[in-house]
Amino acid sequence: MVVPKPEVKLYYKNVMANVIGDEHGITEKQLHEHLDELPEKIKTLRSFREIRMKEDAYRRLPYNTKTVEEVKKRVVKFSKNCENLVVLGIGGSALGNIALQTALNPYMYNIDDQQRQGPRLFVFDNIDPVQLASFLSWLGDNDKLDKTIFNVITKRGDTAETLSQFMIIRQLLLDKLGPDGCKKQVITTTDANQGILRRIANNAGFTSLVIPEGIGGRFSVLSAVGLFSAAMCGIDIDSLLAGARDMDTRVKCEDFYRNPAAINAAINYHFYKHGKKISVMMPYSYHLRDLADWYRQLWAESLGKAEDLAGNEVHIGPTPVKALGTTDQHSQVQLYREGPNDKLFTFIQVSNFDKDLKIGPAPDYAQELGFLAGKDLSELLNNEKRATEYGLLESERPCLTVLFDRVNAYTVGQFIYLFEVTTSFAGALFGINPYDQPAVELGREATFALMDKPGDEHEKWAKEIRSLTEIDENFLV
Ligand code: PA5
Numbered sequence: 292m293v294v295p296k297p298e299v300k301l302y303y304k305n306v307m308a309n310v311i312g313d314e315h316g317i318t319e320k321q322l323h324e325h326l327d328e329l330p331e332k333i334k335t336l337r338s339f340r341e342i343r344m345k346e347d348a349y350r351r352l353p354y355n356t357k358t359v360e361e362v363k364k365r366v367v368k369f370s371k372n373c374e375n376l377v378v379l380g381i382g383g384s385a386l387g388n389i390a391l392q393t394a395l396n397p398y399m400y401n402i403d404d405q406q407r408q409g410p411r412l413f414v415f416d417n418i419d420p421v422q423l424a425s426f427l428s429w430l431g432d433n434d435k436l437d438k439t440i441f442n443v444i445t446k447r448g449d450t451a452e453t454l455s456q457f458m459i460i461r462q463l464l465l466d467k468l469g470p471d472g473c474k475k476q477v478i479t480t481t482d483a484n485q486g487i488l489r490r491i492a493n494n495a496g497f498t499s500l501v502i503p504e505g506i507g508g509r510f511s512v513l514s515a516v517g518l519f520s521a522a523m524c525g526i527d528i529d530s531l532l533a534g535a536r537d538m539d540t541r542v543k544c545e546d547f548y549r550n551p552a553a554i555n556a557a558i559n560y561h562f563y564k565h566g567k568k569i570s571v572m573m574p575y576s577y578h579l580r581d582l583a584d585w586y587r588q589l590w591a592e593s594l595g596k597a598e599d600l601a602g603n604e605v606h607i608g609p610t611p612v613k614a615l616g617t618t619d620q621h622s623q624v625q626l627y628r629e630g631p632n633d634k635l636f637t638f639i640q641v642s643n644f645d646k647d648l649k650i651g652p653a654p655d656y657a658q659e660l661g662f663l664a665g666k667d668l669s670e671l672l673n674n675e676k677r678a679t680e681y682g683l684l685e686s687e688r689p690c691l692t693v694l695f696d697r698v699n700a701y702t703v704g705q706f707i708y709l710f711e712v713t714t715s716f717a718g719a720l721f722g723i724n725p726y727d728q729p730a731v732e733l734g735r736e737a738t739f740a741l742m743d744k745p746g747d748e749h750e751k752w753a754k755e756i757r758s759l760t761e762i763d764e765n766f767l768v
Contacts, residue, residue, distance in 0.1 A: 296537070296701065297643075297695070297696035297697045297699065297701065297702050298694075298696050298702070298705070299534075299538070299693060299694065299695055299696075299702050299705040299706050299709060300551065300693070300694045301551040301554060301555055301691065301692075301693055301694075301709070302691065302692040302693075302694055303554060303555075303558060303691055305680065305684055305689065305690040305691070305692070306558055306562070306635070306689035306690065306691060307319070310684060311684055311687045311688065311689060312687050314687065315632055315687040315688070315689060316687075316689060317558060317561050317562070317565075317689070321561060322554075322557055322558065322561070323548075325557035325558075325560060325561055325720065326547040326548060326553055326554070326557050328720070329547055329553055329556070329557065329716060329719065329720065330545075330547075332719040332720055332722065333715075333716065333719045335600065335719070335722075336600070336715075336718060336719040336722075336724075339600065339724070342724055342725075342726060344505050345505050345506075345507060345510075345726040346715055346726070347505070348503060348504065348505030348506050348510075349505075349506055349507070349510035349511070349513075349711060350539065350712075351503075352503075352506070352511075352513040352514050352532075352535070353513055353532045353533075353535035353536040353539060353704070353708065354536065355503070355514070358500075358501075358503070358514060358515055358518065359518065359528060359529070359532065361500060361501075361515065362500065362515055362518045362519050362522055362528065363522065365478060365498060365500060365519060366519070366522045366523050368498070369440050369478060369498075369523065370409070370410075370523060372437075372438055373409075373410045373438060373439070373440045373523070374410050374411065374435060374438040374439065375410050375411045375412075375413065375430070375435060375438060375439040375440070376409070376410040376411070376412050376413070376439075376440050376442065376520060376523050376524065377413045377414075377415065377426075377439060377440070377441045377442065377460075378412070378413070378414040378415065378416075378442045378444060378520050379415050379441060379442070379443045379444065379453050379456045379457055379460070380414070380415075380416060380442075380443070380444035380445060380453055380480075380516075381416045381417075381445075381450060381452045381453055382416070382508050382509065382588060382592075382731075383446075383507065383508020383509040383510070383511050383512075383516070383588065384416075384444040384445055384446065384450075384453065384480075384508055384511070384516055385414050385415075385416035385444070386416070386509075386512075386581070386584055386585045386588050387511065387512025387513075387516065387517040387585055387707075388412075388414050388444075388512070388516070388517050388520045388521070389414050389416070389581050389584070389585075390512070390581040390582045390584065390585040391512070391517055391520075391521045391526055391531075391703065392412050392414070392520070392521070392524060392526075392581075393577075393578055393579075393580060393581040393582075394578050394579055394581065394582055394698060394703050395521070395526045395578075395698075395699070395700055395703060396412075396524055396525070396526065398577070398578075400412070400524070401413075407524070407525070408524070408525030409523050409524040409525045410440070410523060410524065412520060412523075412524050413426060414520075415456055416452075417452075418452045418455060418456060423456065423459070427459075427463065431463075431467075436463070436464070436467050436468065436476070437468060437472065437476070439476060440476055440477075440478060440523075441457075441460050441464075441476055441477050441478070442478050442479075442480060442519060442520060443456075443457045443477065443478075443479045443480070443481075443488060444479075444480040444481070444516055445480075445481055445486070445488050446481065446482060446486075446502050446506070446507075446508055446511065446516075447482070447486055448481050448482060448485065448486020448487045448488035448489050448490075449486060449487045449488070450735070451735070451738050451739065451742065453488075454487065454488065457488075457491075460477075461473060461477075464476055464477070470495075473495070474495060474496055474497060477495075477497045477498070478497065478498045478499065478500065478519070479491070479492040479497050479498070479499045479500070480499070480500040480501075480502060480515050480516055480519060481499065481501070481502060482501070482502055482504075483501045483502075483503075483504070500515035500519055501515060502514050502515060502516055507726050507727075507728075509588050509589045509592055509593065510589075510711055510726075512585070512707060513531070513532060513535055513704070513707065513708070518531075526700055527699075527700040528700070530699065530700035530701040530704065531700040531701070531703060531704040531707075532704060533701055533704065534700065534701035534702055534703065534704025534705040534706075534707075534708070535704040535705065535707060535708035536704075537701075537705060538704070538705040538708040538709050538712075539708060539712075541709075542708070542709065542712040551709055551713075552709055552712040552713045552715075552716050553716055555691070555709070555710075555713040555716075556713045556714075556716035556717040556719075556720055557716075557720065558635070558689075558691065559609065559635060559713070559717055560717055560720040560721065562635040562689055563609045563635075563721075566632075566633055567609075567632070567633055567634055567635045567689065568609055568610060568633055569609065569610045569611075569612055569633055569634040569635070570590065570609045570610065570611045570612065570634070570635050570637065571611075571612045571613075571614055571623075571627065571634050571635070571636045571637065572586050572587070572611065572612070572613055572614070572637045572639070573613075573614040573615065573616050573619065573636060573637070573638050573639070573679075574615060574616065574638070574639035575616035575617070575638060575639060575640050575641065575672055575673065575675070575676040576639060576640075576641045576644075576672075576695075576698060577615070578698055579639050579641070579695075579698065580613070580615045582639075582703070582706060582707075583613035583614075583615070583639075584613055585707075586611060586613070586710055587611040587612070587613050589710060589711065589714055590609065590611040590714065591608070591610070591611050592728045592731065593714045593717075593718060593725035593726070594607070594608040594609060594714070594717055594718060594721055594723065594725060595607070595608030595610075595730075596608060596721075596723040596724065597729075597730070598723070599721075599722040599723050600722050600723065600724065601722075605722075605723070607721055607723060608721070608723075609635075612634075616638070616672070616675060616676055616679065617672065617675045617676075617679075620675065620679055624679060624682070627683060627688065628682050628683060628685075628686045628688070629686070632686070632687060632688060634688065635689050635691070636680075636683060636688060636689065636690045636691065637690075637691045637692070637693060638676055638679075638680060638690060638691070638692045638693070639692070639693045639695065640673060640676055640692050640693070640694050640695070641669075641673075641695045641697065641698055642694060642695065642696050642697065643696060643697040644669040644697070644698075645697065645698070645699075647667045647668060647669050648667070648668045649665055649666070649667060649668075650663050650664055650665065650666050650667075650668060650671070651664065652664045652665070680692070693706065693709075737752070737756055740752045740753040740756060741753050741756055741757070
């Protein structure tokens with residue numbers, strides 16, 4: 292008997308006007324209008340060469356067997372004597388790594404040696420000195436440095452956060468292990484030719500993985516950026532990419548009524564245009580929580596834009612919010628049901644959990660809990676999702692659900708690819724470039740100026756920034 296492959300599917304009945312009413316729902320006619328306009332809008336978006344190249348680049352990733360081979364070779368080399376893997380990166384150079392690890396490895400992975408099939412994983416996507424100092428003290432005190440591999444990831448190669456972390460680690464490695472030791476413990480992931488990290492890697496002789504041309508950080512999880520740490524930690528990257536490829540077939544479907552990325556983008560676009568400016572993603576699975584974080588960056592940086600493709604000022608973009616079921620039922624749902632009706636909800640629901648627990652018997656003196664006794668915890672979790680959805684529908688709030696048959700590398704690959712292509716389609720409907728991030732660039736450059744990067748321009752600019760952001764005692768209470 293052929294066992295059907297587990298799938299990720301989009302369920303959209305509960306956004307429809309015939310479920311939540313005409314005022315807040317979408318009619319079939321409206322959905323069809325957006326789907327009908329999508330091909331033309333995609334064509335317009337792709338008529339910009341630079342934009343088309345970026346889409347083509349990330350859509351080629353699931354087929355890039357050369358990268359997979361490279362990654363596997365590096366994994367064999369670095370797995371020997373590696374007890375800890377540290378990723379230094381930020382934004383798209385970290386969020387996918389974190390999401391894959393949370394989704395596909397056990398909760399106690401870092402703590403319980405029996406439950407892990409690779410090194411412990413630590414991803415530093417922040418430069419809080421207290422956090423890093425604590426980690427380094429653990430590393431140094433316990434003499435673990437020569438069993439720790441550092442994967443430095445930056446596409447541009449000059450990101451201040453990542454390179455500052457790297458410079459701390461490099462000095463530590465040089466002091467404790469010398470230049471040869473340092474070389475053995477570092478692997479860089481960056482552009483093939485450009486950037487400061489590339490220059491450092493070439494000069495120091497670090498092993499290196501390449502981020503292909505044209506891949507933006509938030510679209511890079513299926514490149515060496517995400518694949519190396521995943522494979523080091525025992526995640527099946529072949530299945531991950533197979534899932535993405537199979538989803539590619541589905542999102543290539545020209546019949547947009549059967550294309551999950553097209554429907555997802557059209558619904559999201561419609562609700563934004565009809566006053567639902569906030570998109571809440573709420574997985575009912577602890578393991579999928581960081582995929583919502585990954586999605587938050589993908590959605591925010593890709594769709595939040597000042598200008599449309601024609602250069603008009605639009606200041607457009609839905610605000611992505613992540614929530615976790617059931618945790619946030621006891622934190623956010625009061626607002627979601629009774630606050631402003633300005634949100635589109637995307638639940639994530641898992642049909643089959645790989646492990647389950649039976650709720651124990653009720654104590655004699657608490658027999659009113661008997662109705663829960665003997666039931667599966669997953670049944671409670673999924674019923675809580677339905678209860679929350681029901682409450683939101685009663686309050687006329689639109690709800691999508693992404694259904695996972697089960698959570699594994701194959702379905703996570705499908706999910707990632709579905710949302711990447713949804714983002715491209717949504718970019719087309721919004722009429723903006725989903726692949727740039729000019730507002731982030733400004734902050735990056737301003738930081739360089741404030742950190743006294745040489746150059747007259749920087750000096751002048753730093754003065755201006757300081758005068759605007761200096762604490763004014765008159766306003767301090
Ligand atoms: O999506 C993006 O391009 C950004 O969020 C980047 O990932 C982030 O700014 C980090 O950039 P880099 O990998 O160049 O250090």
